Amino acid sequence: MKEPSEKTFFCEECSSTFSKKSAYANHMKMHRGKKSYPCEICGRFFSQSSSLKMHTRTHTGERPFQCSVCRKSFSMKSNLQIHMRIHTGEKPYSCNECGVAFMQKNQLNSHMQMHTDKSHQCVVCGTGFSQIQLLRSHMPKHVEENPYYCEVCCAVFSHKDEMNNHMQMHTLEKPYRCEVCGANFSHKFKLKIHIRKHTGEKPYACQVCGSAFSLKQSLTSHVRIHTGEKPYFCNICGFAFTRKDEVNSHMRTHTRERPYSCEICGAEFVQHSHMKSHTRIHTGETPYSCEVCGRGFTQNSNLKSHIRTHTGEKSFVCDLCDTAFSRKERLRVHLQKHTGARPHSCTVCGRTYLEKSHLTRHMKTHTG
Incomplete structure (x- = not known):
């Protein structure tokens, strides 16, 4: 019987070993930052051709991996494999503490916080507590170091005026006023974020596709479209989402709850945004207008689709016949x-x- 080849290529950066020179060379690109594969659409470089191929799908909309049961398509094979568990019922990740099983590893990680979480941490000494009530009982021990602390959230302060400023968040006092529209805010940083609606400022840009956002958390959620990360999941069916509000909306498909109703015709909706868009049918409001021809639209997504009739852009390509x-x-x-x-x-x-x-x-x- 042929003896297995000895691994002779050693990475001095991370101690990995390889039996083939090509595998070793490919691995070293990760450490050296060598990116020889450029995207012809946006110019971004990648260290591996497979990474470039996966990235290109963010431009083309290609989803080559299709579910044989419900025909839903995915851009990554791993996402299809996770999706298939909805049909098969497979739950490969189980909790060692209580035995509850999950479809995805991130679901198990979230669940484990029930057993290990000590997220309520004392900002003075660093001691962690699983419940905020326990943290509140602990805080008086530091009264000499920081004589002022918030009884609501346990934040500590060395000066009374600092605590009073903080308490505005809990008392709903709003001393900061927008000079453009008159809206009031409890904190100066909230007013600063609000003003971006008027100025159009979007300081947070995606390094993958260039999309810009006014809020950092909006960028964080957007990046998950490229990475495929879905940290929020439904505890009923296991379906995963990129944003927490998407889970809340999805849960209503199980509860049949439709909390938003049209005051004109009574139509009910799962999401407030859907109800707001619907209302424009009655009012005739078209807040999104085309800068080229002036045509108005009730939804921003409809405007984006319309603009492509002017630019000729066809971003969605069939991977079977190349029709765009x-x-x-x-x-x-x-x-x-x-x-x-x-x-x-x-x-x-x-x-x-x-x-x-x-x-x-x-x-x-x-x-x-």
Whole structure:
């Protein structure tokens, strides 16, 4: 029997060893920062061709990995593998403390905080507590060092005026006023963030695609689109999300809660933004206007799609036949031609159609 080849290539940076020179050379690029693969669209460089290929999908909208059960597509194979667990029920990550199992590792990590979390930390001595009530009981020990502390959140202060300024957050006092629109705020930094709505300032830019944001947490959430990170998950079905508010909205699909209703026609919605967009149908408001032709739109997403009719941009490309589209939904409909899917069916005669508009037209043959 042939003996396995001895690993002869040694990385002095991290002590990894390799049996092939090509694997060693590829690994060393990570340490040396050598990035020989440029993106032809945005100019960003990557150390591996596979990383460039994955990045390019953020421009093309390509999702080559498709679920064989529900036809949902993904840009990364790992995301498809995680998604498949929804259908198979597989939960490979289990808690050693209580035995509860999860579909994703980040779900298990979040769960483990129940057993190990001591996130309520004393800012004076660093002692951690699992409950804020325990931290509040601990704080009087430091009264000589910091005689003023907030009984609500346990923040400590050496001067009374510092604590009074802090308490505005809890008492809802709002002494800072916007000179443009008159809105009031409890803290100066909140006013500073608000003013960006008027100035259009967006100081936080994405290094991958160049999108800019007025808030740092908005950039953090956006970057997860590129990395595939989804730290927030539904504890009922295991579906993962990039933002916490997305989980809150998703949970209503289980509870059937629709808390936002239109005051004009009574239509109910899961999200406030959906209700707000709907209301514009009644008011005729079109706050998003095209700078080229002046046409107005009720939603910003509709304006972005419209602008592509002027620029000719077609960012969504079919990976099967290379046909390009300016709108993602048109690509989705197009892909059904390849898969043979006809998701819209007539409840009267059972005929199926590729597009909903075709079904709507057909239904008139039954209703007259």
